[in-house]
Amino acid sequence: MRRSARLAAMTKILVDRPNRIVSLSEFVERFGAAKSTVSEDLAIIRDVFAKEGLGRIETLTGAAGGVRYVPLPTAQEIAAVVEELCAELASPERILPGGFLYISDLVSSPWLTYRVGEIFAAHFHAKAPDAVVTLETRGIPIALMTARALDVPLAIVRRVNRVTEGTVVTTNYVSGSAKRIETMSLSRRALSPGMKVVIIDDFMKAGGSARGLVDLVGEFGAEVAGIGVLVETAEPRQKLVGEYVSLAVLETVDVERRCVKVRPSHWVTQRV
């Protein structure tokens, strides 16, 4: 096989499953090339990915060694995704009675959630999380894409107790500014003590459900390595959780004037 063809095939295999380590011998066997040739191939992929901002190709030495692809969106890409998100959110057609916004299409958009997942994965990658946790329903697509980019399992916390979850741990939490008491449950099997988890959700107002997720993760003896939300509201300023990362800040929804004010978060603007 010609080098150019082999490079295309190797790139596909690496990109298909981010963060999975592929041993060099896997490539050696599959393509019938010498180990030194495969190493040269990987150096070419690594260099062009770095130059073109396509992600990081990491070589790991040792017994469990090999190579892996780590998604690494550039600052420009992050800004572009968030700009697109803000433009969508600002559309007055999204305004619902009561000042709510229709965002179901955005939070389930495969291409948007794919890129958002890579942004969160790149941000939390250094913490080496063991799992991603989210609360059903709207957080699931972003959380799944984050878990995919990190190559870790996803645990979905349920709002209702389903028989198919087996033994669950249930906790109550105060839902946002509405001050309603709500319940969330997670299967006993979903997390183990000592795990490091990243919490991902679509929306944060007061942070009540994020607080509930933090407490629930604590009940499993697991540790919260970070919290990522797609959109937070500017008010209340003081959230019920401490450190978290958001991509966009919803400032006001003016139902009368049919006007939505939304901006990229400081976390995003700082990096451009």
Added chain:
Amino acid sequence: MRRSARLAAMTKILVDRPNRIVSLSEFVERFGAAKSTVSEDLAIIRDVFAKEGLGRIETLTGAAGGVRYVPLPTAQEIAAVVEELCAELASPERILPGGFLYISDLVSSPWLTYRVGEIFAAHFHAKAPDAVVTLETRGIPIALMTARALDVPLAIVRRVNRVTEGTVVTTNYVSGSAKRIETMSLSRRALSPGMKVVIIDDFMKAGGSARGLVDLVGEFGAEVAGIGVLVETAEPRQKLVGEYVSLAVLETVDVERRCVKVRPSHWVTQRV
């Protein structure tokens, strides 16, 4: 830039977003290569993808022309995914009281759902669907990955009516063999008349929820192009929907003997 480096970069760009058409001029501009050179590059990628079973590279001519990557798992890959799924499902530790099976970890596994999504996308690709529809909660990951592989939006049908969905269409359905009446709702904004949709779900027993989804899609004036489920039960044999594709068939769950019988579906075994 050397051809080998350019091929790695082009492969990454194509694989990142399946089914999106990239115009040749996009590559010409980005890499400063002649159009004929880019065409030669794409022919190399196309050939090695075909030879190595890595998917199909399609060239489309005309005004909206360009090139796209279409995921196309090989029969061997499909068999391997389903074998892995069946082995997981057959684990006696999954048995829950009442003969239910714990499958939440499987249906939210990023790597499993990614591959299952590609299998369903490849199967329904010829129908050129405009959207994927699923019922919350456990069907969402597989449905999202199918939508990603097809590059179409995902519409999530809710079991509860949420204020953030705006105006919804609600229908009642008879839940499986339990014969309970349940409700499902979908936002008016989620589908348009004339759309062709694929319904994806994790589990089918009697087919009550799939029947409900078919009826709901019909209420929007949209057309069901196909139904895909991860696991179906062998009984009842007669489902409430006609044509559908499943990957695995759950035959029996013997709670006393702690034994689960599960096999690949005929659709899978036929293609190997």
